Amino acid sequence: MTYPRARSTIEEMARYQPNLSAPSTGRIIRLSANEGAFGPSPKAIKALNSVAQHIHWYPEEEPAALAEALGSKYSLDPDRMIFGCGSDELIMSICQAYLDPGDEAIHTEYGFIMYPMSIRVAGGVPISAPDRNYTVDIDAVLERITDKTKIVFIANPNNPTGSYLSHTEVSRLHQNLPHTVLLVLDSAYSEFVVRNDYSSGAELVEISENVVMLRTFSKLYGLAGLRLGWGYAPKHVIDAIHVVKQPFGANRAAVSAALAALDDQKFIDKSVKHNEIWRTWTSTEFEKLGLYCLPSVANFLMVRFPSETGRTAVEAGTYLSNRGILTRGMSGYGASDYLRLSIGTQDEMKIVVKTVSDFLNEKVPSDE
Structure with missing residues (x-):
């Protein structure tokens, strides 16, 4: 049969597949997408209700009030900000703006899977730099720089491993990059980090012409369903992204909720504290x-998870899913022995640990 064919690079790719549904008809515990444990701030919910009467209006091309609010909160220049339908849109737009066919862009071995996908969609060539102990290896990244390299993507903290690079290490990477290479620091999880040697990357944007910092309202702020991400970059980078990015990427509902969420410091502090406590508790219980x-x-x-039959990560994921607990398998990252799971509420984490314990203690069927 003859029919229109997609570009060869597109035909070779598989679509992104989240794990957001389970066969269970009872309670669903969603720990597969790193969504906020408490959902959105009550202030954000109230703001959503108030914006309903205006959703027939197009939003601003860029939300000036939100840029001002972010600038005030983080001491940043609102004119250097750009907003999109999640930071995913900004990642894709950066690739489209800066990659010609055959250009190379570097991502890390266990970096966010949207990086190589977006690079390929733009016609570029993704180059993977191996991690060291599931942490970004700066030297491995630098060793892969060639005259074809146009972008380096670094998730910090990294998804899915949860590791991070110190400000010193990120600065070392930047100092050794050619000025013609764009360094994209994806700081989607930065609000959760409580380490003195960590930095989101904003200060590098301030002193450089080749650094972009990306952030999102999907994680700590619990607004994943509204799809709102933002970037901070030199003005010439912002201008280039605007050429390829769809207009009106930040919808009215998302902007209204984001403004309210930024203003709810009590909710922010509660979420960060909860995450520290229950991530530590869950890790300790799993190690037991x-x-x-x-x-x-x-x-x-x-x-x-163990590699023995009946105890593997793949089998654990199925076992949990059948009981209404969604996690994320890591086979797509080449780490099939692992599952990634978000930190949910106190009740959810206790149920998860109990269910994993039940799975590990089940009698494995004999081969006889």
Whole structure:
């Protein structure tokens, strides 16, 4: 049969597949997408109700009030901000703006899977830099720089491993990059980090012409369903992204909720404290069961399961899903021995640990 064919690179790719549904008809515990444990701030919910009467109006091309609010909260220049339908849109737009066919863009071995996908969609060539112990290896990244390199993507903290790079390490990477290479620091989980040696990357944007910082309202702020991300970059980078990015990427409902969420410091502090307590508790409980958790500073854990039949991560994921608990398998990242799971409420984490314990203690069927 003859029919229009997509570009060869597109035909070779598989679509992104989240894990957001379970066969269970009872209670669903969603720990597969790193969503906020408490959902959105009550102030954000109230703001959503108030904006309903205006949703027939197009939003601003760029939400000036939100840019001003972010600038005030983080001491940033609102004129250097850009907003999109989640930071995913900004990642895709950066690739479209800066990659010609055949150009290379570097991502890390266990970096966010949207990086290589977006690079390929733009016609570029993704180059993977191996991690060291599931943490970004700066030297490995630098070794892969060529005259074809146009972008380097670094998730910090990293998804799905939960590891992070110190400000010193990120600065070392930037100092050794050619000025013609764009360094994209994806700081989607930065609000969860309580380490003195961490920085989101905003200060590098202030002193450089080749750094972009990306952030999102999907994680700590609990607004994933509204899809709102933002970037901070030099003005010439903002201008380039605007050319390829769809207009009106930040919808009215998302902007209204985001403004209210930024203003709810009590909710923010509660969420960060809860995450620290229950990530530590969950990791400790899993280790009591004989499992290994990668050290994490984000709102999720990457957990290694045994390789023996009946105890594997794949089987654990199925077991949990059948009981209404959604996690994220890591086979797509080449880490099939691991599951990634978000930190939910206190009740949810206790149920998860109990269910994993039940799974590990089930009698494995004999081959006889």
